[in-house]
Amino acid sequence: MKKMMNRMLSILMMLLVAFEADAVESYAYAVLEEASAIMMKEAEMSVMQNRQRQRNRRRTRTRRRSPRVTEVSKEEQTSGTVKINEVAKETRHAQVDLDTLTAPYVAQDGDVLTGTAGSYKITIADKATVILNGVDITHIPDVALYEYAGITCAGDATIVLAEGTTNKVRGGYENRPGIFVTKGKTLTIKGPGTLESSSQGWAAGIGGGKDLECGNIVIEGGIVIAKGGNNAAAIGGGWSGSCGDIVIRSTVTLVTLIKEGNDSVYIGAGKDGSCGKVTIADGAQVIEE
Numbered sequence: 001m002k003k004m005m006n007r008m009l010s011i012l013m014m015l016l017v018a019f020e021a022d023a024v025e026s027y028a029y030a031v032l033e034e035a036s037a038i039m040m041k042e043a044e045m046s047v048m049q050n051r052q053r054q055r056n057r058r059r060t061r062t063r064r065r066s067p068r069v070t071e072v073s074k075e076e077q078t079s080g081t082v083k084i085n086e087v088a089k090e091t092r093h094a095q096v097d098l099d100t101l102t103a104p105y106v107a108q109d110g111d112v113l114t115g116t117a118g119s120y121k122i123t124i125a126d127k128a129t130v131i132l133n134g135v136d137i138t139h140i141p142d143v144a145l146y147e148y149a150g151i152t153c154a155g156d157a158t159i160v161l162a163e164g165t166t167n168k169v170r171g172g173y174e175n176r177p178g179i180f181v182t183k184g185k186t187l188t189i190k191g192p193g194t195l196e197s198s199s200q201g202w203a204a205g206i207g208g209g210k211d212l213e214c215g216n217i218v219i220e221g222g223i224v225i226a227k228g229g230n231n232a233a234a235i236g237g238g239w240s241g242s243c244g245d246i247v248i249r250s251t252v253t254l255v256t257l258i259k260e261g262n263d264s265v266y267i268g269a270g271k272d273g274s275c276g277k278v279t280i281a282d283g284a285q286v287i288e289e
Contacts, residue, residue: 175238217247
C-alpha cells in the first residue's frame with residue numbers, strides 16, 4: 001500500500017512538472033511572439049521614416065539646383081547652329097480705336113491704330129513702332145486752328161502697314177503734310193499693306209510743309225501712294241521747306257508718286273526748297289503719275 005502511495009505521488013509530481021514546463025513554454029512563446037510583432041512594427045516605421053527623409057532630400061536638392069528665372073531667353077536652330085536671341089522683352093500692344101478719341105493722342109511703341117480719326121492730332125512717340133491697321137485720318141479741317149500733319153513723328157519712328165489694309169492720311173491746314181517727321185530724325189515705312197498720304201495745300205504727301213524742315217524718309221515695303229500739293233513734292237519737301245535724305249528700297253511692293261498741284265514735283269525738294277540725298281534702289285517699283 002505504501003509502495004502504491006509512493007508511486008502515485010511520483011506520477012503526480014511528474015505531471016505537475018510537465019504542466020509547469022508547458023505553461024512556462026507557452027508563456028515564453030507568447031512573450032516572444034509579442035516582442036516579434038513590436039520589432040516588425042518598429043522596422044516598418046523605420047523604413048517609412050527613411051523613405052520620407054530621402055524624399056525630403058531630393059526636394060531640397062531640386063530646389064537648390066533650379067535657377068531663379070527672372071528673364072526668358074529664346075533659342076532657335078538655324079542651319080545646325082544654335083542661335084541665342086536676346087532676352088525676350090514684353091512689348092506693349094495697345095489696340096487704339098481712333099473713333100473713340102476725345103483728345104489728341106500720342107501713340108506708343110507697339111500700338112495698333114485702327115478706325116477713323118476726327119480733328120485730333122495724332123503723334124508717334126520717339127523711337128516707337130506703330131501699326132496702321134486700316135486707319136482713316138483725312139478729316140482734319142483746312143483752317144489755321146488745325147495746323148498739324150495727319151501723323152506727326154516726334155522723333156525716330158517706324159510705321160508698319162498691316163497686311164490687307166488700306167490706310168489713308170491727310171494733313172490739316174494747308175501748310176502741313178500727310179505724314180511729318182522732325183528734322184534730324186528718321187521715319188521708316190514698311191509692311192505689306194497700303195498707304196495713301198496727301199496734303200491739303202502747299203505740303204508734301206510724306207515729308208515737310210511750307211517753310212517747314214523735316215527729317216529723313218525710308219520706305220522699305222508696302223504699296224505707298226503719295227500726293228504732293230502745290231509747289232511741294234509727293235515725297236520730300238514742301239514749298240520753301242527742306243527735307244533730309246530719302247531712300248526707297250527694292251523691297252517695296254510699289255511706290256506711286258503723284259504731282260497733284262501746280263509746280264509740284266515727284267520726289268525731293270519742293271519749290272524754293274532743299275533736300276538731302278535721294279536714293280532709289282535698283283529694282284524698286286516706283287512709278288510717277
